[in-house]
Amino acid sequence: MGDAYCSDCKKHTEVVFDHSAGDTVCSECGLVLESHSIDETSEWRTFANESGDNDPVRVGGPTNPLLADGGLSTVIAKPNGSSGEFLSSSLGRWQNRGSNSDRGLILAFKTIATMSDRLGLVATIKDRANEIFKKVEDQKSSRGRNQDALLAACLYIACRQEDKPRTVKEICSVANGATKKEIGRAKEYIVKTLGLETGQSVEMGTIHAGDFMRRFCSNLGMNNQAVKAAQEAVQKSEEFDIRRSPISIAAAVIYIITQLSDDKKPLRDISLATGVAEGTIRNSYKDLYPHLTKIIPNWYAKEEDLKNLCSP
Numbered sequence: 294m295g296d297a298y299c300s301d302c303k304k305h306t307e308v309v310f311d312h313s314a315g316d317t318v319c320s321e322c323g324l325v326l327e328s329h330s331i332d333e334t335s336e337w338r339t340f341a342n343e344s345g346d347n348d349p350v351r352v353g354g355p356t357n358p359l360l361a362d363g364g365l366s367t368v369i370a371k372p373n374g375s376s377g378e379f380l381s382s383s384l385g386r387w388q389n390r391g392s393n394s395d396r397g398l399i400l401a402f403k404t405i406a407t408m409s410d411r412l413g414l415v416a417t418i419k420d421r422a423n424e425i426f427k428k429v430e431d432q433k434s435s436r437g438r439n440q441d442a443l444l445a446a447c448l449y450i451a452c453r454q455e456d457k458p459r460t461v462k463e464i465c466s467v468a469n470g471a472t473k474k475e476i477g478r479a480k481e482y483i484v485k486t487l488g489l490e491t492g493q494s495v496e497m498g499t500i501h502a503g504d505f506m507r508r509f510c511s512n513l514g515m516n517n518q519a520v521k522a523a524q525e526a527v528q529k530s531e532e533f534d535i536r537r538s539p540i541s542i543a544a545a546v547i548y549i550i551t552q553l554s555d556d557k558k559p560l561r562d563i564s565l566a567t568g569v570a571e572g573t574i575r576n577s578y579k580d581l582y583p584h585l586t587k588i589i590p591n592w593y594a595k596e597e598d599l600k601n602l603c604s605p
Contacts (some may be wrong), residue, residue, distance in 0.1 A: 351425035357402075359427045360395045369582055401426055404444050404469070411467040412459060414452070421451035425483065434485050439479065446479035453498045460505070460540055462568035502527045502539040502546070505567070509547055512566040513558055522593040523550045529588045530581065537577045544569040545577035548586065553594045554600060 297308045299319040307320045317327040359414040380559050402423050409419040425447040429435055435443060447466035452459045484495045506527055510520040526546045535542060544567040564571045583590065585599045 299324060301440065303497050305553075349412065359402075359423055359501065360398060377503055397426065398430065401430075401440070401444055402572060405448060408445065408464075408467040412448075412463065414448075414454075414457070416461075418448070418451045418455045418457060420470055422447040423457055425450055425487070429483055429486055434486065435482075438482070439475050440470040441469060442466075442475035442479040443483070444472050445476045447482055449476065449480060450495070450497065451481060451575055453500070454496065456498055456504070458498070458500050458504050460568050475500055500539045502543040504531065505543045506546075509543060513545075513547065513551075513562065515551070515558075517592070518558070519550050519554055519556070522590050524592075525590045526550065526588045530584070533584050533588075535577075535580050535584075538579055540567065541573050541577040542581070543570055544574045545581050546588075549589065549602070550593070553589070553598055 296305055297317065297319075297342060299306045299308075299322060301322045301324045302319060306322075308326060309318045309320050310316075311318060315329045317330070318325055329331060359401070383523065386602050405422045405426065406419055409422070426444060429443070429447070433564075437543050445464050449459065449464045452464075453533060461473050462477055465471065465476060468476060471479075484497070487495045506524050507520065510523055515523070523546050526549070527543060530542055530546065536568060537545075544563055547567070548558070548563050551563070563569075563573060567574075580601075585602070586596055589599060
C-alpha cells in the first residue's frame, strides 16, 4: 500500500501495487495510475535446484581485473541430492582436474578479504593488498614462503600506503597464526621484490602517532574531550625530537591525558588497548615529561595540574 494522487478522485488516495502486472491501482476507483512499472528493489527469488536452499543469489561476483578470466568463470557446485546429482558430480570432478591458474589467487584474495573484514578495513585497502600480492605472485619467487605471513604483510603495506596504518600486532591478530617476526620478514621480502621489479623503492607512507590515536582512545572508551586533547597533544609532540616509535608516543600521550582526567586508566589497560608494553609506555612518558607544558593543551589542564603528575 502507498499514497498517490488519483486524477479521477481528484485527491491523494491509497494505491495498490500489482507486482505481477506492474500496475499501480487506485484503491477507491480502481483507475490504473501507472502500468508496466519496473521494480527496482532487490530480487529475493531463488533459482536453486532445492527448494530448501534459501540463497537468493543467481549472479556472480563483480569482475576482477587481477584474474586471468576477469573472475567470470563458472564454478560447478557440489551435488545436493537433486535429480542431476550424477551429472553435477561428474562435471565437478572434471573441472577440479583441469588446471586453473587463478585458483591460488582466488584463495589468497578470500583470505585477504577475511582479514580485512576482521579488522574493519575499507574496500580500497583490501583491493590494494590484492594488487600487491598479485605483483609478488607474478615474480614466481614466493614459493616455499609462509603464505599467511605473506598475505598479512601485503595487508600491512596496503594500510600504510592508504594512510590508514595498523600496527603489526593488529595485523598479527588476524594472520592465521603467522608471528610478528614472520610478517616482518615477509614485508621486507615484498618491499625488496617490488623494488627490483620497478627499479624504485616502494613507497610505504609515513606513520604518525595521530594515525592510531582515535582508534586507541575508542578501545579505552575515552570521552570526546579527552580524545580531542590527546589528538592535539600528539600533534604538538611532533615538534620535539622524541626518539620513540609513533605507537609508543601515542600510548604515552593517552596515559598522560587519562591521568589528568577524572577517569584515570591503569597502565595495564592502556598497554592492552594499544599493544605497547608497559615498560615502553613508561620510557616514552619519561621522554615526554620535560615537554608537558608545551604539549598538553591549556584548555584541558593547567600548569598546576601538570606539576601534580607523578615524575618519571
